[in-house]
Amino acid sequence: MVELKEEPRKLTAMLSGELDHHHAKEIREAIDFAVREQLPKTLILDFGHVTFMDSSGIGLIMGRSRLLEETGGTLEIHNPPQQIRKVLRLSGADRLAVIRDTVNGKEPEHEYAQ
Amino acid sequence: MNTLNELKCTFPARSENESFARTMVCSFASQLDPTVEELADLRTAVSEAVTNSIVHAYRSTEPGLIAVTVRLLPGDVIYIRIADKGCGIADIEQAMQPLFSSAPAEERAGLGFTVMQSFTDSLTVRSKSGHGTTVTMRKKLRHGKE
Numbered sequence: 001m002v003e004l005k006e007e008p009r010k011l012t013a014m015l016s017g018e019l020d021h022h023h024a025k026e027i028r029e030a031i032d033f034a035v036r037e038q039l040p041k042t043l044i045l046d047f048g049h050v051t052f053m054d055s056s057g058i059g060l061i062m063g064r065s066r067l068l069e070e071t072g073g074t075l076e077i078h079n080p081p082q083q084i085r086k087v088l089r090l091s092g093a094d095r096l097a098v099i100r101d102t103v104n105g106k107e108p109e110h111e112y113a114q
Numbered sequence: 115m116n117t118l119n120e121l122k123c124t125f126p127a128r129s130e131n132e133s134f135a136r137t138m139v140c141s142f143a144s145q146l147d148p149t150v151e152e153l154a155d156l157r158t159a160v161s162e163a164v165t166n167s168i169v170h171a172y173r174s175t176e177p178g179l180i181a182v183t184v185r186l187l188p189g190d191v192i193y194i195r196i197a198d199k200g201c202g203i204a205d206i207e208q209a210m211q212p213l214f215s216s217a218p219a220e221e222r223a224g225l226g227f228t229v230m231q232s233f234t235d236s237l238t239v240r241s242k243s244g245h246g247t248t249v250t251m252r253k254k255l256r257h258g259k260e
Contacts, residue, residue, distance in 0.1 A: 018133055
């Protein structure tokens with residue numbers, strides 16, 4: 001599931017539930033529609049409420065990274081839980097986007113390298 | 115090899131069954147009291163294998179069946195076999211290369227086998243063009259101990 005929050009030049013996609021192949025298409029379509037409408041300077045994918053992610057989520061990140069390159073914006077990944085961080089590290093997708101923890105006051109960038 | 119317990123299940127290769135498949139395997143594995151991380155690893159590996167069958171195996175035909183077998187082996191080893199009777203993989207070595215995908219238009223990252231390999235102790239892929247693919251994985255549950 002995805003809920004989109006639009007602010008001036010910033011689009012936040014609050015993701016929730018299970019991010020697998022079954023759910024990725026709907027999320028991708030919703031985000032891409034909003035990005036093309038709004039042309040945000042920053043797209044934030046917030047994983048704070050995602051309970052599961054497999055490589056379909058990596059596909060989602062890679063695809064949005066390409067889209068933002070095209071539209072001239074940057075991609076940020078916020079609040080990935082432990083299991084998701086492990087998949088991010090494995091895929092190298094943590095090099096495609098800035099990763100931040102914005103909850104619990106841990107604002108500055110986290111170094112997730114092992 | 116002595117099988118201490120076993121679960122077999124067959125379901126159509128439809129994407130709504132991805133969640134069901136990984137939940138089923140994790141429920142079975144729970145009898146070994148795995149750590150949260152071990153369970154997450156199994157859940158992710160199963161999701162990748164089942165998704166591969168759903169995305170690739172029956173792409174030019176009606177969705178066929180996926181058969182999942184989970185076994186509990188001595189030494190706290192979970193054995194998982196995921197088999198389809200789909201189109202098969204022409205070049206397994208190429209398919210297992212990180213970032214290789216035969217379905218980039220669907221935004222497949224090409225990392226399914228990489229995830230399966232990293233999150234389990236062993237991965238075997240057998241495939242025959244036109245006859246299907248069988249993925250076998252084993253993971254020893256160490257309960258957080260090395």
